[in-house]
Amino acid sequence: MTETVYGGGCLCGWIRYEAIGPANNPHTCSCRQCQRHSGSLTTAWVEFPRDSVSWTGPGGVPSTFRSSEMTSRAFCPKCGSSIGAIDDAPTIELLIGGFDEADQAALRPRFHSFEDRRPRWWHVDTGPDDSGSSEA
Secondary structure, eight states, X not given: OOOOEEEEEOSSSSSEEEEESOOEEEEEEOOHHHHHHHSSSOEXXXXXXXXXXXXXXXXXXXXXXXXXXXXXXXXXXXXXXXXXXXESSSEEEEEGGGBTTXXXXXXXXXXXXXXXXXXXXXXXXXXXXXXXXXXX
């Protein structure tokens, strides 16, 4: 059985990565740290073991900012794009929007963390997949 390789990176392409599946714990989060890190009310994350993620772009490993006792937020030092979080535990959480093919079923969020911090109008649709798409 072959494992899925998920590619992605920042806006300018300086930071690129490959994560070898399976994708673990895809979810959305509305905690205050995620809001400030992304500039969005909600982020969408997926986790991979640290040894399953390779930094493949010309920029190598992303820059980090220590955001709590257990994690650092990762970003591109050139364009400022948020990449994810590099935990002290052997886990890297990547923002789903940075993947080249973010619409894969394995990356679909399954739950929402810190629901009490999300706007009342925001929710994760846990119903059947919507086969339609709209692009801005």
